[in-house]
Amino acid sequence: MYKVIGLTGGIASGKSTASAYIEEQGFKVLDADVYARKVTEKGSPGYHKIIEAFGNGILDDDGNIDRPALGRIIFNDPDERQKLNDISHPEIRRMMNADRDEYVKENHVFLDIPLLFENGLDKQCDATVTVYVTEENQMERLIERNGLTKEDAAARIGSQMPLSEKKSRSDRVFDNNGDKADLFRQIDEFLKELQNDEM
Template identity: 60%
Template sequence: MYKIIGLTGGIASGKTTVSNYLKDRGYTVLDADQYSRQTTAKNGPALPQIIEAFGEDIVNDAGELDRKQLGSIIFNDADKRRTLNEIVHPLIRQMMNADEAKFVQEGHVFLDIPLLFENGLDQRCDFVVTVFVDRDTQIKRLTERDDLTIEEAEARINSQMPLTDKVMKSKYRIDNNGNLDALYEQIDRFTEELESM
């Protein structure tokens, strides 16, 4: 029987790299961030509620969500972050559930969800895989990737459950402190085990 596998990590921990490698290996990966972008796109189902909650200034002249501005608001205010999540998460879940039900008939399905534990979605998975790095590496990668200050990077990291907690709650852990070869080797070992279950 095919498995529903939670795939999570922290911001800038390398979860997307793992996700892409799994896709390259032929696995179905349902990415919560992609569904989120669909719901918040111009004319997306969440956008009117987001404008109502955060004001007209949250969209640019083209009528698209100003993600950077929204990020600077929600990563520094837990209440505003909760408001956004209450708008977006039910829509994401609805879309993911429909695709999950379809694809699990054909093979294992990975649910790539950054806030998997935070939202209790680990309960829907057969087990969870967490991609982790140490905090210094996480800060370094995040500041370089998103052109953030150390303070901005820390605010984003602190808005999530600590990676150490996610690791403890997971059946499988993938250490991404090394290079890509070491990362891919761990994924290969994990998928071999998955296929023998």
């Protein structure tokens, strides 16, 4: 019987690096962000609902949703963020669940979901894993990676459940305060346990 593993983390915690590595090892990783982009694709039902909710100011010159413009609205206002979530999450969930049910017939499946605990999706998983870094490292990496100001970085980190809380709610933690080799070693160990059904 194959398992569904919920994989989460915070912005700039290294979750994408972990996801990519797990995929390289031959496992299917369903990324909520990929589905989120599909929901905002030009012409999709989600696209029209989002414009209706946030206005034409979030569109670029080609009529696509300008994600950074939308980000500036939702990362600084919990009510606006909730509005977007109410539109996009049911659609993301529907698409992801259909794919998960298909792939889990053949192998273990990882669900890469930033808001795994916030949206109660951990209850649909056989096990949960958090990619963890300290808040100092998270802040430093985010500023470096996205060229954000300290204030913007703090707003983005503050808009998410603290990693310390995700860590305490997870079945397993990948500590990513070290280097990539250390992260990959922890993942290898976990995948081995999964394959040997020691989970």
